[in-house]
């Protein structure tokens with residue numbers, strides 16, 4: 001795509017309809033939230049979500065935050081609880097993200113959660129984001145709309161500068177008010193844990209909870225997204241760069257090197273990224289060691305290899 005192929009869309013009915021149409025076709029649209037501009041994709045489509053990683057040139061896959069209009073919409077995807085109810089009642093819509101267990105039968109694409117059984121959800125307060133979510137009528141996965149490693153964008157011009165030519169559209173909604181990412185609270189254990197400080201202060205959250213938040217242990221690297229991926233690894237052992245199977249192994253193929261499943265028959269790295277977590281899960285159900293074909297180490301292949309190396313690392 002050439003730079004000029006990214007359409008700057010106005011926040012009127014025409015711009016909104018265009019944005020929704022792009023998203024329904026699996027394409028990427030940046031939109032304003034009260035924190036920073038997000039790079040939105042249909043969270044139910046692995047192919048669409050793979051596009052986020054391609055556009056951002058992320059060196060690894062980290063779980064993405066899914067945006068919904070309100071708590072009712074969130075409950076279609078996650079198992080809700082009393083603490084979630086309290087925090088959502090106090091801070092949604094707003095810059096607070098809640099991590100909750102995925103609900104059985106949910107429709108979220110595995111690439112969104114990087115294969116985890118939990119989902120980060122948030123209802124943004126920005127009226128433009130609300131309009132887009134309601135018009136689209138589905139969940140949007142949306143990390144910050146900047147190339148990996150660069151500063152988060154708080155205007156449409158920032159987005160264009162970083163991702164022009166990489167994405168279908170930018171809904172121009174002026175400058176973001178908070179300019180700071182959302183606070184992330186984990187609600188999957190016995191007690192709420194502050195996973196990332198952000199737009200809602202921990203004091204405000206603690207006042208609503210009537211108790212202190214747990215903090216991640218000092219050694220944990222919060223700001224290195226992807227570190228937490230060591231939580232999810234297949235149960236079966238993984239052997240990488242395999243050119244053939246050993247007895248008892250199943251094979252995850254790539255391109256001409258076929259297997260029990262193939263990440264991409266046509267050696268398309270974006271398709272391979274889209275299939276990665278779903279295929280690993282499927283092979284893992286067979287309970288046999290998994291041999292994985294070599295994946296070229298460029299473009300999205302680097303993110304795929306990063307994830308595979310984590311999954312193959314010795315377990316503790």
Ligand code: AMP
Pocket residue numbers: 062063064065099113116118119120142143144181182184195196222225226228
């Ligand atoms: P960003 O969308 O760029 O603001 O980053 C999303 C943040 O949410 C990253 O730090 C992720 O690691 C974190 N996150 C997303 N999903 C989960 C999850 N299921 N469990 C824990 N952290 C998550």
Ligand code: MG
Pocket residue numbers: 143144152
């Ligand atoms: Mg970011």
